[in-house]
Amino acid sequence: MCTVCGCGDAHHHYGQGVARAHAPGLSQARMVKIEQDILGKNAEYAQRNRARFREQGILALNLVSSPGSGKTSLLTRTLTDLKGQYPLAVIEGDQETSQDADRIRATGVSAVQINTGKGCHLDGHMVGHALETLNPDPGALLFIENVGNLVCPAAFDLGEAHKVAILSVTEGEDKPIKYPDMFAAADLMLLNKTDLLPHLDFDVALCMEYARRIHPDIEILQVSAKTGAGMEQWYQWLRAHRPEPESPAR
Amino acid sequence: MHEMSLCESILQIVEAEAAREPFMRVTWLQLEIGALAGVEIDALRFCFEAVAPNTILAGAELDIVEPPGEARCVPCDKTVLLTDRYSCCPHCGAYGLQVTGGDQMRIKAMEVE
Numbered sequence: 296m297c298t299v300c301g302c303g304d305a306h307h308h309y310g311q312g313v314a315r316a317h318a319p320g321l322s323q324a325r326m327v328k329i330e331q332d333i334l335g336k337n338a339e340y341a342q343r344n345r346a347r348f349r350e351q352g353i354l355a356l357n358l359v360s361s362p363g364s365g366k367t368s369l370l371t372r373t374l375t376d377l378k379g380q381y382p383l384a385v386i387e388g389d390q391e392t393s394q395d396a397d398r399i400r401a402t403g404v405s406a407v408q409i410n411t412g413k414g415c416h417l418d419g420h421m422v423g424h425a426l427e428t429l430n431p432d433p434g435a436l437l438f439i440e441n442v443g444n445l446v447c448p449a450a451f452d453l454g455e456a457h458k459v460a461i462l463s464v465t466e467g468e469d470k471p472i473k474y475p476d477m478f479a480a481a482d483l484m485l486l487n488k489t490d491l492l493p494h495l496d497f498d499v500a501l502c503m504e505y506a507r508r509i510h511p512d513i514e515i516l517q518v519s520a521k522t523g524a525g526m527e528q529w530y531q532w533l534r535a536h537r538p539e540p541e542s543p544a545r
Numbered sequence: 546m547h548e549m550s551l552c553e554s555i556l557q558i559v560e561a562e563a564a565r566e567p568f569m570r571v572t573w574l575q576l577e578i579g580a581l582a583g584v585e586i587d588a589l590r591f592c593f594e595a596v597a598p599n600t601i602l603a604g605a606e607l608d609i610v611e612p613p614g615e616a617r618c619v620p621c622d623k624t625v626l627l628t629d630r631y632s633c634c635p636h637c638g639a640y641g642l643q644v645t646g647g648d649q650m651r652i653k654a655m656e657v658e
Contacts, residue, residue: 323658324572324656324657324658325568325656325657325658326654326655326656326657327562327566327568327654327655327656327657328653328654329558329559329562329652329653329654329655330651330652330653330654331558331651331652332649332650332651333551333554333555333558333576333650333651333652334551334554334650335554335558336554336557336558337554414550415547416547416550418550446547446583447547447550449583450547450582450583450650451547451550472631475629475630475631476581476583476630479630479644507640507641508631508633508640508641509630509631509640509641510641511640511641
């Protein structure tokens, strides 16, 4: 009997594809309809992380960019400037080494390093385990610095509230349309290294237009982690997106 | 190359299915990978060949259905076909189309014995 709908037919034909080449004949072959998202398991882990963040009033951000956009410098400056105002925590994703986590810890903020080995992105499961070790305080700002890669991390939900794409002006202004999946997934784009603009041909307006082609509602802030220009707007964005503290239970 | 992770996820899902209702091997596996899913089909096939040997998927034929990308153009009030995320509306030239379909990555069906 069919295992899908209970009908008497031991074999279903789907569409015009190669399946029809498989005559069921007298073999034990049978069709099984699965209908499952390939990333369904990741989505479950991400939901678990998200529930934890919600319960504890944690704002979790997934920082994504190419290698060399200045993510870690931007993060260390952010942590240094915000320390003492909020509980802070960092998950660092890199293929190898704990260099970045070491840089973060040098600011006094606790950080967990995930080495993905050959992997090109973090996933919900890795972040779940990192949370067990890191155990961020309630109300924390949690920055998850993804592997430097504008392609693969777009597809993997970690349970974050927002993806934040960091693009530096030493890259091409057309990166948003070259890597559209990432800019479609990000809610905020930080255009970093703006202190270098006088030395470059980078067209800021065109870059912003490209980003909005892909994602009309994307917010864009221009910052320089080196000089601090524009960083206050970024901090305001963080404040505005922190979850409201839940009223104490009576 | 997240296609490798996708193939590993596919294997996990199929193994879980095999534990639920026992079968020995998969002879044919049908996936649905939308044109806007960000998946390189050739890379996916390549990774599948790397993951499948010595598993329940060994020797399985991979059938990949590729639904086209669909998006809503607000100025036109129309659903349009989209081959990539950076294109404009073919009718009015507007950007900022809202993707409504063709970004799925699913296992649809399989033939098992």
